[in-house]
Amino acid sequence: MTINRPLRLALFGSGRIGQVHAANIAANPGLELAVIADPFVDGARKLAETNGADVVSDPSEVLARDDLDGVIIGSPTSTHVDLINKSVDRGLAVLCEKPIDLDIDVVTQCRERIGTPKSPIMLGFNRRFDPSFAAINRRVAEGEIGKLEQLTIISRDPAPAPRDYIAGSGGIFRDMTIHDLDMARFFVPDIVEVSATATNVFTDEYMEFDDYDSAVVTLKGRDGELITITNSRHCAYGYDQRLEAFGPDGMLSATNMLPTTVKKYTRTETEQSDPYMNFFLERYVEAYAAELEAFAQSIRTGEQSSPTFDDGVMALVLANAAEESVKTGSAVQV
Amino acid sequence: MTINRPLRLALFGSGRIGQVHAANIAANPGLELAVIADPFVDGARKLAETNGADVVSDPSEVLARDDLDGVIIGSPTSTHVDLINKSVDRGLAVLCEKPIDLDIDVVTQCRERIGTPKSPIMLGFNRRFDPSFAAINRRVAEGEIGKLEQLTIISRDPAPAPRDYIAGSGGIFRDMTIHDLDMARFFVPDIVEVSATATNVFTDEYMEFDDYDSAVVTLKGRDGELITITNSRHCAYGYDQRLEAFGPDGMLSATNMLPTTVKKYTRTETEQSDPYMNFFLERYVEAYAAELEAFAQSIRTGEQSSPTFDDGVMALVLANAAEESVKTGSAVQV
């Protein structure tokens, strides 16, 4: 059975990521934003204006409604599990931003509590929906380069997050690398070993949180695949998001995106392109729209879509393993 | 005085280009599509559904309304001048697809009739709004490569238009090259000489219309600038739309756009990209949205925006000169 009418969604959180989802709902003719919930009602009200959505400060008002098909959870991490539990109880489809929670025990309890919900749950690993990464994933699956042997992921943020954010972020592996770990699992679902090295190379600011500004993670897949993730908390030339998939028959690569195709040639330089797109809101604009459409499609058909709740669990498990590897100096079997 | 409320627009024509404008109006929060006029009411009705616009078959019903700020003329070329005249009479802002008309006398009469209208008139030379071409134009104007000396325009359609279309198209110069001639004038408004060479190199089909499948046009600017336009009615690798601006301090170039950044490397090839975007609806999707926004801005402020009616006239004058040059074998002064 497929739902053919426009779907009615609720949005928890009207911050940066909530705004992205609200805009994509507005642009998607098959979706309607029914209500936005945020304790900071002013921001939510501003966002609701262009969408004609209701605004509430208390999430329970959302969960009490009976006109909803699904919810998008873009509120702070600490609220995720509670909202997931209650939404699942109400039979609502859920799209939850990563991470589910910073504590694996809390995540595991949530996993047990929800069991196999009737409605789909999707995790907000948006990069799986990036047109370039998704195309490589599909082409690798179709055998274009043979069986995958090596995967190289380079992922650098344009600028360090504020000190306060870092303090509560759960550390580089659970906050930043987790996206790359999910990307690794997008290509190689069965990871058997994690090794990681991390340093503070450009700032001492994170040391007090036992955190790092730079990291390298090596993953080994069940069939001997080798995956490297290179992270930095800063990057002068913008948001650096690249991937290479290597197999016996060749390689598929994806590089950063440019706002135009303009190149400049002068006495001192040639073939010079513009700066790269600054950060994830620009870089992954198409990915967020595609992610939302996949969520909608999942609701319409009732079929679970990737990335699942378990993908969220596994990404956290790998992030924890990476941290353990740094602390112990040993590879961690998972 | 600036209009702050959403602008109400009418659309003449619900064909391919009308659909582009309707979609862009829907996505632009500052615009509303009030009415679509098309004798083929069924297509218009389908288009209107998602926009909630009225549908009429007779253009005069549009012109009788008093709730409009402007009109977009996307109907067949033969209707352009009449709709421009009547819209201007009604004090409506006009965005008219190129060409104004295939007959320069008709265009000149229209020019005289409308004089200096109170409301803005804009010509639909969408490529001026392409982010890459617009960026080069701005950067050249800012002096980044010094005074412009040479401009190289390559413009090839992916596949020949149907024979019937060609028959009524006015010929390659007035139908296809006219866009490139306007691009030339975007950079060098004062063209003083036109030379052109044209051949039928891949099909004989156009000969009976005294038309060509391939053409090269050389323009000379008032200050000695040299501009080349290379056209072909077909192109195996997609819609080929490139531009290079050359000056004493360097060059700025824009090349074709790719759907992803994916590259492939195998035994027989390396650095292979996907096929280019197929045609103007994909290639110039951002340009059409920016053009519409410029039109809206023009209505709001009451200030005439480029490209103007006179830009439309001059492009046709140059197209006619190019055709004359091919027929006479001589350069034509304009």
Next chain:
Amino acid sequence: MTINRPLRLALFGSGRIGQVHAANIAANPGLELAVIADPFVDGARKLAETNGADVVSDPSEVLARDDLDGVIIGSPTSTHVDLINKSVDRGLAVLCEKPIDLDIDVVTQCRERIGTPKSPIMLGFNRRFDPSFAAINRRVAEGEIGKLEQLTIISRDPAPAPRDYIAGSGGIFRDMTIHDLDMARFFVPDIVEVSATATNVFTDEYMEFDDYDSAVVTLKGRDGELITITNSRHCAYGYDQRLEAFGPDGMLSATNMLPTTVKKYTRTETEQSDPYMNFFLERYVEAYAAELEAFAQSIRTGEQSSPTFDDGVMALVLANAAEESVKTGSAVQV
């Protein structure tokens, strides 16, 4: 019959181009430089040192020798025809730098005088031997893009030649464009029409010689092929030498060469390459070596190799036609 021993060559002229040939002879195990002739004996002596060649000031001393297989004429243009005539009389193979002469009558007389010489004569249109251009030429001939329809040649010198050089150069078409005209004929031997436009856009210095700093030439081939050549006497970003061959099945392009593959990414720019190679001695270093080897192969086998004397004649005919077209404003049939 094939000669298997190392070939003994004479070199007329020890200037810039003579030095290139001398170095390539030294590096080619199948060639020996027997003698260098130059009135400026000092330069020749210096050059001969590393090659162990004899040095003479009078060309007739070269022609009197009986130990030679061929001559390379790299002396001033005014000496070319006389040296060709005498070398052919002596039965020697000839590799002569372009142009044969600036005066088509002189060239025609030379053509008649030498008739069909027993030994090969090759013209120094070195670009035919550039690995990229040669590869495209071969691949087009093999049908990789179907029948050639359009050829785009961009050719810009890094900096204007000195005023004195320009004065005696024969003008931009016979001095500079002639290389591009030969490149056009490398792909489309039968040119039937020439149109040209030329201006002085960045300096007035050449006007007194009735010459131009910038030019565009359009050629039409017998089968409707359209070829454009864009020339400038200066180019901030180095020696600009590019070519695109377009056919029904696709395009093959060659662009400028870089000294390394290094790219730079910063806050203000990305993917920035080094400046291009400065001028023909660097850009065409491989082409000169391959040209020499083709000449050697031609001597060994006795078989005439491209580019021929007649290729030299035709390039001059086209250069003259281009100049005539600029003066008359009309296309010139050839």
Next chain:
Amino acid sequence: MTINRPLRLALFGSGRIGQVHAANIAANPGLELAVIADPFVDGARKLAETNGADVVSDPSEVLARDDLDGVIIGSPTSTHVDLINKSVDRGLAVLCEKPIDLDIDVVTQCRERIGTPKSPIMLGFNRRFDPSFAAINRRVAEGEIGKLEQLTIISRDPAPAPRDYIAGSGGIFRDMTIHDLDMARFFVPDIVEVSATATNVFTDEYMEFDDYDSAVVTLKGRDGELITITNSRHCAYGYDQRLEAFGPDGMLSATNMLPTTVKKYTRTETEQSDPYMNFFLERYVEAYAAELEAFAQSIRTGEQSSPTFDDGVMALVLANAAEESVKTGSAVQV
């Protein structure tokens, strides 16, 4: 004191690498190849022909000569230490191919025995002389991207070496990765920690030698620099040799080299380049010539040049540490 006459060199080994050196000596006007020593006299004789060098089968005949300035050791690895010792005893400059020996004890003994020799000893880590890698190294040292933070090295061989070669190669780390480890130390001389992961992902053939077909190595520098090396024993698209240096002010990258600049555009693909250069003899042709010239310059001036004997020692130490890390699953401090 500087030697101004041409230098006289001896070459041990006339195999693949010996041939490269012989050709570069022939092309370098400041060098003469006096003698080639190889038990397989036939190959040596053939090589000597074009160089006019003497040929001997017994190395001691070389060491007995008194007309030599230096020796190049390109014979099998097992002969390296003995030839180094004897050449140093004779006061000859030495350029020795990597590795010095597969056994670190043997290398250490050799190190102690030769002490600080009067004449320079250079190790054949040719990649330090690659124009692109050398340019990045110089530009990083000049501060162009600020203090180096991350280095990404990708290094894949085009095809697996024969089984017999692998059997005696010392394993992937000492045979293949060692070049990349030296490249890492070219940028970050002080490495403090080595982690490595290795698998057999495309063949089981190396398992019996306790060896791997694929490996990833992570190095940590004294100042927190993170370096990743990705190796594969095969690569469909050719010899994959890339490097990226990342710092606070940007990135410098070097990619693979192409034989021409030709690109192809068709219905199914665009911007397609030729296959990459096949293997090190083609890819590093300029590097070998520059390495030889650095060796010559070292002899002329008497000044030790990089890479030194100790660089050879350190590369082996790191290779051993990488192997240990794979075996123990722990990071190894060095």
